[in-house]
Amino acid sequence: MAEAVLTTLEERERLFRRAVAISAGAHLVLLLFAVVSPFPRSRSVTLPGVVNVSLVAAVPSAPSAAKAAPKKPAPPPKPQAKPAEPKPAPPPPPKPEVKADKKLLPKEAVREPKPAPPKPKPAVAPPKPEEPLDYEDALDALREEAGEEEEAGDAPDPALLASVRPGPRAGPAGGGPGEPVDPEVAAWMRRVKIHVTRNWVLQPGFKRQAIQAVVEVTLDATGNVLEIDVTDGSGNPYYDQSVVRAIEKASPLPPPPESGEWPMLFSPQDAL
Amino acid sequence: MPLRPAALALTLAVAAGAALLSPASARAQDRAPIVITGPGGKTYRVAVLDFAALKGSSPSAVADLRKAIEGGLAFSGFFESVDRRAFLESPTSPALDPEPPVTCPNWRQIGADGLLQGELEVQATSLRAEIRVLDVSRGCLRLLRKAYRVDAGERSRLGKAIADDVVGAFTGVPGVSDTEMAFVSDRTGAKEIHVMEADGTNVRRATSHKTINTFPNWSPDGQTIVYTSYRHANRPQLFLLTRGTRSPGRILRELDGAQVYRGVFDPSGNKLAVVRDAEGSSEIYSVGRGGGGVQRLTRNGAIDVGPSWSPDGKQIAFASDRTGAPQIYLMNADGGNQRRISFNGSYNSAPSWSPDGKWIAYESRVGGQMDIWLIDAQGGVNLPLVEHPRSDEAPSWSPDGRMLAFTSGRRGRMDIYVIDVNGDNLRQITQGPGNNTNPSWGPRRR
Numbered sequence: 001m002a003e004a005v006l007t008t009l010e011e012r013e014r015l016f017r018r019a020v021a022i023s024a025g026a027h028l029v030l031l032l033f034a035v036v037s038p039f040p041r042s043r044s045v046t047l048p049g050v051v052n053v054s055l056v057a058a059v060p061s062a063p064s065a066a067k068a069a070p071k072k073p074a075p076p077p078k079p080q081a082k083p084a085e086p087k088p089a090p091p092p093p094p095k096p097e098v099k100a101d102k103k104l105l106p107k108e109a110v111r112e113p114k115p116a117p118p119k120p121k122p123a124v125a126p127p128k129p130e131e132p133l134d135y136e137d138a139l140d141a142l143r144e145e146a147g148e149e150e151e152a153g154d155a156p157d158p159a160l161l162a163s164v165r166p167g168p169r170a171g172p173a174g175g176g177p178g179e180p181v182d183p184e185v186a187a188w189m190r191r192v193k194i195h196v197t198r199n200w201v202l203q204p205g206f207k208r209q210a211i212q213a214v215v216e217v218t219l220d221a222t223g224n225v226l227e228i229d230v231t232d233g234s235g236n237p238y239y240d241q242s243v244v245r246a247i248e249k250a251s252p253l254p255p256p257p258e259s260g261e262w263p264m265l266f267s268p269q270d271a272l
Numbered sequence: 273m274p275l276r277p278a279a280l281a282l283t284l285a286v287a288a289g290a291a292l293l294s295p296a297s298a299r300a301q302d303r304a305p306i307v308i309t310g311p312g313g314k315t316y317r318v319a320v321l322d323f324a325a326l327k328g329s330s331p332s333a334v335a336d337l338r339k340a341i342e343g344g345l346a347f348s349g350f351f352e353s354v355d356r357r358a359f360l361e362s363p364t365s366p367a368l369d370p371e372p373p374v375t376c377p378n379w380r381q382i383g384a385d386g387l388l389q390g391e392l393e394v395q396a397t398s399l400r401a402e403i404r405v406l407d408v409s410r411g412c413l414r415l416l417r418k419a420y421r422v423d424a425g426e427r428s429r430l431g432k433a434i435a436d437d438v439v440g441a442f443t444g445v446p447g448v449s450d451t452e453m454a455f456v457s458d459r460t461g462a463k464e465i466h467v468m469e470a471d472g473t474n475v476r477r478a479t480s481h482k483t484i485n486t487f488p489n490w491s492p493d494g495q496t497i498v499y500t501s502y503r504h505a506n507r508p509q510l511f512l513l514t515r516g517t518r519s520p521g522r523i524l525r526e527l528d529g530a531q532v533y534r535g536v537f538d539p540s541g542n543k544l545a546v547v548r549d550a551e552g553s554s555e556i557y558s559v560g561r562g563g564g565g566v567q568r569l570t571r572n573g574a575i576d577v578g579p580s581w582s583p584d585g586k587q588i589a590f591a592s593d594r595t596g597a598p599q600i601y602l603m604n605a606d607g608g609n610q611r612r613i614s615f616n617g618s619y620n621s622a623p624s625w626s627p628d629g630k631w632i633a634y635e636s637r638v639g640g641q642m643d644i645w646l647i648d649a650q651g652g653v654n655l656p657l658v659e660h661p662r663s664d665e666a667p668s669w670s671p672d673g674r675m676l677a678f679t680s681g682r683r684g685r686m687d688i689y690v691i692d693v694n695g696d697n698l699r700q701i702t703q704g705p706g707n708n709t710n711p712s713w714g715p716r717r718r
Contacts, residue, residue, distance in 0.1 A: 202311035203443045204674045204692040238444035245409040265305040
């Protein structure tokens with residue numbers, strides 16, 4: 001139990017730090033954009049689809065690697081070497097640490113090899129003094145979220161993400177590196193993510209599969225779910241149903257920045 | 273196809289109009305998806321009602337059935353029943369004919385994902401039940417309506433069968449609470465084969481040879497258990513125990529004379545992979561269930577043991593110490609294409625192929641004790657499932673592939689435990705007496 005709690009705490013802290021970093025990065029990007037933007041400063045100018053959820057912007061776009069990726073994102077660096085069995089092998093350098101009292105850690109073991117958490121892009125703009133205010137707000141919002149949700153989502157799998165990016169563009173507008181991010185939209189998307197994640201039940205067995213579904217969720221201005229359209233199903237109707245169930249159950253969502261269709265991608269975190 | 277100018281103009285006009293009409297509703301394609309990874313909800317919550325008591329049915333029969341259903345749901349590890357005290361509606365189901373209306377928001381409001389209604393009729397020698405499963409999250413959509421009839425003697429199974437179907441209605445793969453395990457127990461002094469419900473209840477002794485009996489393995493139809501016994505001349509041989517017969521086990525004749533350490537049914541049930549002695553070591557053979565067709569699959573001076581069939585019956589996983597220490601190997605069902613897939617650790621054994629064919633569970637010695645690991649059939653992914661300072665051994669998959677049973681000495685004596693394939697929901701199934709080992713999880717009952 002204690003390990004579990006610890007893990008959750010670590011997770012939360014990690015997520016929190018990352019989110020703050022991203023938020024900071026996003027703000028910087030926005031700020032820079034505001035400074036050099038040819039557009040008048042007005043909310044209505046928000047570029048179509050200039051949105052970003054958590055770490056998307058930082059993920060290097062990999063359009064070509066898209067399809068191959070989902071199967072095995074970066075083969076987990078296995079702790080065991082895989083030589084042709086030297087007979088008098090040196091004592092196996094085995095396994096991710098065997099602690100005396102840990103019982104069941106498969107998930108951690110799987111997670112460990114995950115690609116390093118994407119960093120926000122510091123390259124885009126130098127820090128500006130004006131930041132702290134929003135920054136504090138963001139912190140508060142995050143604290144609130146973290147407080148009400150134990151297992152806020154994790155970093156999206158870059159490979160899986162890349163695989164759903166349609167079209168010739170490197171990513172959806174706003175998803176690409178260097179593009180501006182609307183912090184309001186990003187914050188809303190984070191809240192939705194937490195809200196929906198909490199309502200998604202995934203049966204054992206799917207967890208380690210590279211399986212995903214993309215749905216378009218039509219929202220009214222207050223966040224009521226009007227329609228759920230499975231636009232790119234997983235091929236398994238029960239998986240898709242679990243996704244629809246999660247969204248239905250999460251309705252109403254936090255009021256969106258604008259009504260309309262919002263895409264969501266559902267993928268088990270532990271897909272190998 | 274070239275568009276005529278008029279048509280083109282019209283198309284453009286329509287497109288422009290559409291764009292003007294929906295300035296606010298941005299197209300989803302223009303937006304980055306909200307990525308939902310890793311479920312936050314651990315369980316589906318089902319409101320299980322007391323079934324409507326039709327003739328012959330008593331309140332206690334109804335309550336017993338509900339508890340059995342709740343137990344069966346809990347066994348899945350990812351379903352639970354909603355606390356009845358939270359109900360906003362009657363905890364008793366209406367009769368199902370005619371199809372009763374439902375006030376869905378009242379169930380949604382208490383956080384139920386599903387609603388199980390039903391009716392129960394108790395007759396002289398049998399029980400009849402009918403159920404309706406509603407998907408509360410999706411507007412109380414009806415997922416399942418099903419009728420059951422069971423002999424009075426099997427009434428304890430009815431609730432589990434219903435629970436398994438509820439799991440299936442939500443996930444496409446029914447639960448496995450209504451299954452059995454065979455295992456070895458020395459609770460009577462000698463190692464005898466025993467059978468129990470998968471949840472550990474209703475333990476029955478299946479052999480009483482007062483000698484060593486071990487390695488039980490179910491036939492795919494669940495009617496026969498093959499096991500190894502030393503009952504004749506203290507030499508290990510295979511015996512078949514068939515459900516419903518009083519005979520203490522029929523010897524697999526065609527292997528007379530050899531020492532036979534273990535037999536494992538193939539997925540068709542028509543033949544077995546068998547470990548027997550040959551030229552001073554143990555080798556794997558295949559043999560027809562009814563005799564004949566003996567075929568030698570391994571041939572070397574090393575020990576080859578622990579066969580486990582792939583679900584399509586085309587391959588066999590096994591353990592061999594041909595490189596000096598036991599490792600996991602695969603071969604074709606005819607013995608061809610033998611290849612090693614495990615390369616970590618110095619002692620890997622007891623492979624067990626998952627029902628979906630993707631994984632092979634095996635025991636691996638790390639430090640001083642055995643742990644249970646999963647390796648994919650290509651040998652590419654290898655990860656620990658159960659780790660503990662005490663030994664964990666002899667994994668056996670549940671028929672739905674969501675769980676594994678295994679033997680563990682973590683509480684001193686050996687007992688059987690179950691864990692789900694994600695490494696969650698560890699549960700102790702046997703609680704003594706004696707040592708309880710070598711589970712073989714039986715198939716679904718028909």
